[in-house]
Amino acid sequence: MEDGLNLRSRQILEAIIEDYISTAEPIGSSAIRSRHGLSLSPATIRNVMADLEELGFLSSPHTSAGRVPTEKAYRFYVDSLLAVGGVDRGEREEIRRRCTMAGKDVEGVFRGVSQMLSSVSHYMGIVAAPSFNSNVFRQIEFIPLGGRRILAILVSQSGSVQNRIVELERDISADDLQKMTNYLNEMLHGLTISQVKGKIVREMEGERARYDEMLANALRLSQQALDDVGEEIFIEGQANILDLPEFADVQKMKDIFRAMEQKSQLLTVLDSCLKAPGVNIFIGSESHLNSMSGLSMITSTYVSGKNTLGVLGVIGPTRMGYGKVIPIVDYTARMLTRMLHVD
Amino acid sequence: MEDGLNLRSRQILEAIIEDYISTAEPIGSSAIRSRHGLSLSPATIRNVMADLEELGFLSSPHTSAGRVPTEKAYRFYVDSLLAVGGVDRGEREEIRRRCTMAGKDVEGVFRGVSQMLSSVSHYMGIVAAPSFNSNVFRQIEFIPLGGRRILAILVSQSGSVQNRIVELERDISADDLQKMTNYLNEMLHGLTISQVKGKIVREMEGERARYDEMLANALRLSQQALDDVGEEIFIEGQANILDLPEFADVQKMKDIFRAMEQKSQLLTVLDSCLKAPGVNIFIGSESHLNSMSGLSMITSTYVSGKNTLGVLGVIGPTRMGYGKVIPIVDYTARMLTRMLHVD
DNA sequence: GTTAGCACTCGGCCGACAAGAGTGCTAAGT
DNA sequence: ACTTAGCACTCTTGTCGGCCGAGTGCTAAC
Helix, strand or coil: CCCCCCHHHHHHHHHHHHHHHHHCCCECHHHHHHHHCCCCCHHHHHHHHHHHHHCCCEECCCCCCCEEECHHHHHHHHHHHCCCCCCCHHHHHHHHHHCCCCCECHHHHHHHHHHHHHHHHCCEEEEECCCHHHCEEEEEEEEEEECCEEEEEEEECCCCEEEEEEECCCCCCHHHHHHHHHHHHHHHCCCEHHHHHHHHHHHHHCHHHHHCHHHHHHHHHHHHHHCCCCCCEEEECHHHHHHCHHHCCHHHHHHHHHHHHCHHHHHHHHHHHHCCCCCEEEEHHHHCCHHHCCEEEEEEEEEECCEEEEEEEEEEECCCCHHHHHHHHHHHHHHHHHHHCCC | CCCCCCHHHHHHHHHHHHHHHHHCCCECHHHHHHHHCCCCCHHHHHHHHHHHHHCCCEECCCCCCCEEECHHHHHHHHHHHCCCCCCCHHHHHHHHHHCCCCCECHHHHHHHHHHHHHHHHCCEEEEECCCHHHCEEEEEEEEEEECCEEEEEEEECCCCEEEEEEECCCCCCHHHHHHHHHHHHHHHCCCEHHHHHHHHHHHHHCHHHHHCHHHHHHHHHHHHHHCCCCCCEEEECHHHHHHCHHHCCHHHHHHHHHHHHCHHHHHHHHHHHHCCCCCEEEEHHHHCCHHHCCEEEEEEEEEECCEEEEEEEEEEECCCCHHHHHHHHHHHHHHHHHHHCCC
């Protein structure tokens, strides 16, 4: 075999991985034979297992336990062994049913998809909403809230709505506010949000802003409104992992919950997926986050035209059911792509 | 003593409760004396403890363990024993610093307060945002998203923004959309959201809607936009409770996380607080939610003028530091009230 | 190359045992 | 009548040894 494993080794490795995925317990030599109907004696299987351990695919918790797949084994499994199936009918229907925008706010759409992913996969769902910065500006509105507070509402082409409360240093008349609104909407039309940010900075430094006080105010106001529009990540179904036996240990559970609170770390991983379209799989330490030890992540990107909008996926234990989850993630990404598509 | 406990019993009960709050371990007779400098022998204390157990204030896990306060004891403690202090300087500053609206969206304000509550109290923070239904309508905008999708943005007097994606059955011109917007804004001006809902239903059944198709469309659209604006609850700092020894048991931890996922149950409790202004304390089963066993909740209301807007609070173990947390919750509620106040 | 046989290893489980914490009771002291 | 010293009793916790079973690695025979 081109990858250095003969057929029998591959079969046995596959059997071990699949058994381990379903039981979460170390697999012994005789368990494999009985559960997979191989016509080999346990002794032979043991020999093969010893080789596989030598090669780094298996490890044993202690001498007299069975063997457990390593990350390398899972990687080999998803790359070479796994026949990725389809999504079965019921699940397809469920995904389709729960991928709907009607009656939700934009944020709710992504949260809903994340919830759906978690409940279909039985692991955690994760959705990174489209980066607001790469969205195209559509409209800005300022609504006076009383006092010197103003509510700025910013809408992008894709329908994302951001609102910010900004505090002014001085009073401003409703009339002036309207003028500022009109001015900004005209000036910023058709730019992406990050272009908008740049433009505002340039304008503020430009000649005109120095003489036109109202313009300067408008720019300052919009800058505050755009300040710190971070990426949003929706992680749902954390309670699902509570039932997994590998996290029965309280300490491990704590680690995971802490890790999921640190969304910025996850963001860097998800960002890297933006550049790699289609399904991506991170097994354990492959994501280079030590908070992800024991966890795997399957992601895919959703797009609009040729723009990659965002990433969604499932986070589960390394022994997750890759064969089932990969198609679910893939299908969901396609659904979300289609859903966001404007005719 | 009017409540049936003489001074010494009260002192001892207080000592037990406070020791238990800080150690989470059953308190023995000699521990009390050494830690509180009482000039009584352990034997005497034991007699008193036996009486307190008789009265239902204490219980012992088993014969030879110390004693543990019951819910009744905590209730007595907060009602009669506890001298509620102030908030100390550092915490007051922290609360003040983190109660700010600037640069956040409205939702972010409440989430921020919830996070602050959790980090100051070291338990979980909970904030129920003002019920959108009781807010006053300010403005509605429809933004075409392409296809037959329309983004409806609804803004209330207090600055809450709700957005919904609605799907139309037929195409509609931008011009008509603008007319509908103007019409609705005029018609609904100054009503509360729940009045708005009622008004729309009445109008739809009225004479005019039958002849004026555009009007009918406008009503239908706004109805969808208003559909199902639920109450929002922000629970933050769940990871805090992971460190508490009483939840070291995995099963209990699961129960709590599951309970916090069911926000609707909590909502009923919080709703009942809306009617009782000021600080409310629910000890264990007092909230009549069995998911709250082992947990206590301290809440207070934040108001605007004479309207109670919402509820915030802290959820922690029944043995939580009431003396510290009660003033924190109280002070935070006042801060939020002041913050939302429009000059 | 495969397999039966066998000695070996190691974790999990039980029961025994000792230590420690805390109680309740009794009897003596104030 | 209240307080307290003394003491026997109870119950948990931790530790130690032994047994069992699962699973391995090795060797020798097929």
